[in-house]
Amino acid sequence: MRQSVNIRTGNVLLGAFLVLFLFAAGAVAQSPAAKVTKIDDKAFAELIKPGEKPLLINFWATWCVPCVEEFPDLVKIDKEYKGKIDFITVTLDFEEELDAAVPKFLAEMKAEMPTFLLVTPDETAAIKSVSKDWQGGLPFTVLYRPNGEMVYSHQGVVKHAVLTGEIDKLLPAAPEN
Amino acid sequence: MRRKSILFVALFLFIALISGPTVSADGIEVGTKLENFKMTATDGKEYSFDDLKGKNGAVIVFLSAQCPVVKAYIERIDTIAAEYKEKGINFIGINSNNRNAESLEWVTNDAAENFKFTMLIDTDNKLADQFGATVTPEVFYFDANNVLKYHGAIDNDRSGKNIQEQFLRTAFDAALSGKDIEKTRTNAFGCTIKRVGMAGK
Numbered sequence: 298m299r300q301s302v303n304i305r306t307g308n309v310l311l312g313a314f315l316v317l318f319l320f321a322a323g324a325v326a327q328s329p330a331a332k333v334t335k336i337d338d339k340a341f342a343e344l345i346k347p348g349e350k351p352l353l354i355n356f357w358a359t360w361c362v363p364c365v366e367e368f369p370d371l372v373k374i375d376k377e378y379k380g381k382i383d384f385i386t387v388t389l390d391f392e393e394e395l396d397a398a399v400p401k402f403l404a405e406m407k408a409e410m411p412t413f414l415l416v417t418p419d420e421t422a423a424i425k426s427v428s429k430d431w432q433g434g435l436p437f438t439v440l441y442r443p444n445g446e447m448v449y450s451h452q453g454v455v456k457h458a459v460l461t462g463e464i465d466k467l468l469p470a471a472p473e474n
Numbered sequence: 475m476r477r478k479s480i481l482f483v484a485l486f487l488f489i490a491l492i493s494g495p496t497v498s499a500d501g502i503e504v505g506t507k508l509e510n511f512k513m514t515a516t517d518g519k520e521y522s523f524d525d526l527k528g529k530n531g532a533v534i535v536f537l538s539a540q541c542p543v544v545k546a547y548i549e550r551i552d553t554i555a556a557e558y559k560e561k562g563i564n565f566i567g568i569n570s571n572n573r574n575a576e577s578l579e580w581v582t583n584d585a586a587e588n589f590k591f592t593m594l595i596d597t598d599n600k601l602a603d604q605f606g607a608t609v610t611p612e613v614f615y616f617d618a619n620n621v622l623k624y625h626g627a628i629d630n631d632r633s634g635k636n637i638q639e640q641f642l643r644t645a646f647d648a649a650l651s652g653k654d655i656e657k658t659r660t661n662a663f664g665c666t667i668k669r670v671g672m673a674g675k
Contacts, residue, residue: 360542361665389663391546391633418630418638421661432501432608434666452608453666 331403331412333388335395338417342426344385347445351467353384353460354427355410356437359398360390363454364436368406370457375410377461381468386412389435442467501606501625504658508620513568513594513601516582523566523620526592530562530650531617533642536602537567537593538610539576539584541665543632547611548588550634555591558646563615567593570602571610575668599669609664615645623649626660 336344345354355371357364375384386408390399395414403412417423424433428450431437440449440463449463502508512522526532535551538544555565567589569581578595585593596602605614615624624645631637641660648655666672 356663358663362540363666418636420627420630420663424661424663431661432606433661433663434609435663436666453672 331400331408333395333399333403333412333414335392336387336413336415338415338419338423341387341413341415341417341423344387344413345427345441347441347443348383349443351382351443351464352441353378353382353464354439354441355384355386356389356427356435356439357386358389358435359394359402361435365402367436367454368402368408370455370460371410372406372408373457374460374464375408378464382464384410386410388412388414390414392416440464440467501608502604502614502622504622504625506622508616508622510620511601513596516569516578516585516593516595521592521594526564526566527616527618527620528559528562528564529618531615531620531623532564532566533558534566534568534601534605534614534616536605536607536610536612536667537569537589538571538665538667539569539581541610543609543664544611546632546634547628550628551611552588552590554628554643555589561646561650562618563646563650565589565591567591568596568601569593570596570599570607571668572599572670572672599667602667602669608667609662610667611664612662613642615642615649617649623655624658626657627662630660630662632663 345352353374357368359365371384371386378384388394388399392414399412399414415423420433424431427437427439428447430450431439431452434452436454437452438450438455438460439447440460441447448467449460451459508523510522510524512520514520523532523534533555551565559565567585569576569585571581581593581595594601601607607614611628613624613626613628614622617623624642626641628640628642629637630639630641639657641657644657645655
């Protein structure tokens with residue numbers, strides 16, 4: 298009798314372990330470690346150069362509450378417009394968060410946009426190179442045409458419908474059936 | 475002829491009246507003279523700018539109780555404030571965030587714990603709007619005649635680990651020695667001031 302209880306307890310423990318293992322494996326598969334690249338002002342200047350597609354940039358930080366609030370919408374937009382636009386995010390987190398809070402947050406958000414951590418001794422120049430109307434508050438979102446012309450910028454939380462409306466204006470209309 | 479002159483003067487006075495202090499999209503411009511104003515502080519008392527300023531002027535610094543960038547600057551702000559109070563330049567803190575973002579109790583406790591200068595409560599972010607202040611921390615340095623001499627960041631490095639330029643100290647030192655301030659306007663990344671009705675806490 299006692300032996301059968303022990304066997305049953307063993308089976309339950311084995312089953313629980315198996316469930317935990319599968320759950321953990323699933324969680325890892327859903328949240329790959331997000332890569333964050335540290336850049337200086339020169340690399341940043343290269344990053345915001347015009348390309349072949351519209352360029353969307355979101356400036357944010359894990360310490361910025363409105364940035365964190367709007368991030369799920371940005372992840373959604375990235376999925377909706379993948380291949381149609383270039384979308385990058387630039388975090389202004391402190392450098393020590395490069396391998397800590399930033400990748401952890403991106404993994405939680407399941408974010409796939411390339412993310413860069415900007416470290417520059419001249420923030421005034423970096424801010425002015427993005428938009429003359431920006432004073433450095435976060436979050437800040439900016440959209441450029443492929444020729445580099447800025448068509449939209451917003452300091453504060455962006456509305457999904459507003460941003461997608463602006464992006465759509467830059468994309469060729471879908472052919473009518 | 476006389477009637478035309480009167481009309482011209484009236485028109486000029488009207489334009490001068492509605493234009494007020496020089497404010498651009500970038501905030502009040504360096505060189506603008508600040509009119510004295512009154513505001514209630516975290517201690518419940520009302521102060522005027524002229525009451526709080528030193529013999530060589532004052533710095534209005536927009537602050538926040540929750541902003542990590544402000545937290546990273548607390549020690550530096552207190553050091554500069556103590557040093558330049560001796561030289562006649564006083565610091566005046568202002569909290570312009572809405573009360574959903576930061577309760578009055580939180581701001582009061584934070585001010586008492588971290589800063590040795592008066593913290594004014596900018597209800598409905600009126601002063602932030604007048605100044606064009608958008609982030610915390612953001613400083614506006616006025617000289618003894620209440621003329622804006624410098625607007626922007628305290629230094630070039632939020633973390634404090636790699637400071638290469640001490641914008642505010644440099645501005646103070648130049649003004650105190652009667653020299654021109656080389657950099658009168660800078661920007662820095664910071665926490666957006668949570669204005670009334672703004673999304674996000």
